Amino acid sequence: MTIIEPGCTIGVLGGGQLGRMLTLEAKRMGYRVITLDPEPDAPCGQVADAQIVAPYDDREAVAQLGGRSAVVTYEFENVPAASVQWLEAEGRRVCPSSAILAITQNRWREKTFLADLGLGVPRFRAIASVEDGERAAREIGFPAVLKMVCGGYDGKGQTLVRTPEEAQQTLRRWGISESASAQPRAIWEQWVPFVKEVSMIGVRDERGMILTYPL
Known part of the structure; x- marks a missing residue:
């Protein structure tokens, strides 16, 4: 398993509020962040080290994001799966994979x-x-x-x-x-009647180690 050390750059497809929160935490941990989003001055771009302003399916822009990043992720599931597949085909490291994206966006x-x-x-x-x-x-x-x-x-x-x-x-x-x-x-x-909604976040690394965060 390749460790992405602090100081490396994380690429983010999508520049919304979730990307902004990801970026703030990543920078606190010592990482650099570059985001790709079609909207200038996107929320994530406001706090990232750089923003590429281009559509999500712009191959040249996606290639630039991959080339400048040690790993690429996406901040929401409505980015084109084809863009993620193309990054993988070019040998870029993408987490989660395009196979996971194809499930979660449908x-x-x-x-x-x-x-x-x-x-x-x-x-x-x-x-x-x-x-x-x-x-x-x-x-x-x-x-x-x-x-x-x-x-x-x-x-x-x-x-x-x-x-x-x-x-x-x-x-x-x-x-x-x-x-x-x-x-x-x-x-x-x-329809499921409910009193409240809670969200439990879990992550798994490439070795299969699973961690859940407290509510």
């Missing part, structure tokens, strides 16, 4: 992955057409949460529906019609 793959591991998840169904939504309504019922398969984050791309009419309106607003698409466009998820 809610259908993510839910299926967790369910296959035997972890507890709400009941869910893939939605590729309005008919799929009607079937899910019969099998799972209301209220339910409709979630776009790709592109949603921070509460975006998801809607609580309580009636068949609300469900149909949401699916049509997302461009889902009677004609089934080749891949799921949304998921229908069982």
Whole structure:
């Protein structure tokens, strides 16, 4: 396992608030940080050592990020998986891998992955057409949460529906019609009543050592 020592540069795809928090902590530990984001003066870029202003799929810019970094990561899951795959193909070290990104940026793959591991998840169904939504309504019922398969984050791309009419309106607003698409466009998820939400963060290194941080 190659140790990334303080003084090395960490490359970050994405320049939002999560990248900013990552950068502040990395710099406290003695690392340098360079970020790539299409928005000038992005939150992460404001505190990083450098920012490359370019689209996430700009090969030349992505190559520059990889060439200036000892390791590259991404601050959220909505960066193109193809850019991460290209960095890996060029021999750049990327953590987490493009295989993990392909799962986490697709809610259908993510839910299926967790369910296959035997972890507890709400009941869910893939939605590729309005008919799929009607079937899910019969099998799972209301209220339910409709979630776009790709592109949603921070509460975006998801809607609580309580009636068949609300469900149909949401699916049509997302461009889902009677004609089934080749891949799921949304998921229908069982509503889970809750009192509070807590988040436990865990990490694993290349040797398989797992560490969880306190709540």
